[in-house]
Amino acid sequence: MRSTSAPNTSAARPESFQLKGGLFPMTLLELKTVDLSVLAAELRARVTESPAFFQHTPVVLGFEQLKEDPDALNLIQLRDLCQQLGLIPTAIKGGSSEQEQQAYALGLAALPKGKAKGATTVETAPPPTRERRTSATQPEAATPTTGTTQVIDTPIRSGQQIYVPGDLIILSSVSAGAEILADGNIHVYGALRGRALAGLQGDETARVFCQSQEAELIAIAGHYLVDEDLRSQHWKAATQAYCVGGKLIIAPLS
């Protein structure tokens, strides 16, 4: 904190906070039924399948694909069900105006019907700059945000999914059937046998490094390689993957 700042901090430049636009990935739980017992059973089965995905994952509850009367849905029970399963409901999408009022009462936001803004932004590839996360929607002058770095020192097992809104460093192996996702770079100091997706929000300068390339899929900013393309390129060698002109290159690390 600068001690020289004017005592009457103007409302235009508050020191206690900064408002920034941000794009955060969010899972949409698109409901197909208002029958919560059916939903509960199928969601539970999903939890046993990929438990890691359900750990404190924020979700938007989508009502647009409901064929039944959406007002038949018990929003309180739906919220409780999500919470029991480790999801964090944050908003509803495409509800009736009564539901929106109910959502507000429950501390949930209400998003309008239609395509989410975030989804379109991810599809149009942003310029490959480090600051892209803060550039598009940021009202104030862009100061590059250092994305969080997460270090994990245990193996990522089949069925697990890890997402980090920054760089991801794994000090062990990533199993076949596991998926690791990062907005930034991915480092695997072990064998990469599963799926690795870096630059998830479109950063083409992101890279994937691994000690032994045995991956099922490697993707950077949506450009990906699978199967034969990976097997024929430095298989089981220490490699890095990076993007040149929209093409993914696998090169040995040496």
Next chain:
Amino acid sequence: MGKTTTSSSISSGLALRGHKTAVIDFDIGLRNLDLIMNVERRVVYDFVNVINGESTLKQALIKDKRTENLFILPASQTRDKDALTVEGVERVLKELAELGFEYIICDSPAGIEHGAFMALYFADEAVVVANPEVSSVRDSDRILGILQSKSRKAELGERVIEHLLITRYNPERAAKGEMLGVKDVEEILATKLLGVIPECETVLKASNQGTPVIYDAESKAGKAYGDAVDRLLGKEVEHRFLDPEHRGLFSRLFRRGV
């Protein structure tokens, strides 16, 4: 494959070494453990009866006839898997601990469904049984993931101690590349090896007779289970039966020739 065989032999081995041990069958609806332990005709009450309060734990526990320290809690044949509740299982495990049981072995059903989840949820240590084939190793990998993310220990921010037990291992076939080798499985699962149980016809014979194979001191599988129990108890024991047997000079020379 080999979980129930392993549960019966490890629980017997622990009891034989003087530890008061209980073994619980979580495979509701199938009931295999009591057959392998030869107590199926003595089952009156089962695990689900205890959970539902239809019998006491003491009424349901069956004392093993071969060793002092071993008790079996059989599964129900008639109930639905959902009869196992987290609260019910926790209560039974607590009560067993209060009765002075040092080891409680939970025999998990196959898959990653409710029964398997119940069997692993309260685990302090887990013996993950894998066969040396890709699909089995993948399943074990998933179970390890669930252990470290969904168990009680994981919820508390702690870790379940993992042990890898490779079973139905055939060194000849592994050497020919028809099966994964021990090193491959160990490397893929990145978990400490507790033991390697060879594929052995004595296992089927033992389960037909209702005697856990660990009692068969002549058989390789019996010896390998004995070693695994010793390792579980903290002893350093060298692994054996990992390599193909030498078939005399001639066959070795012959093989080298090709």
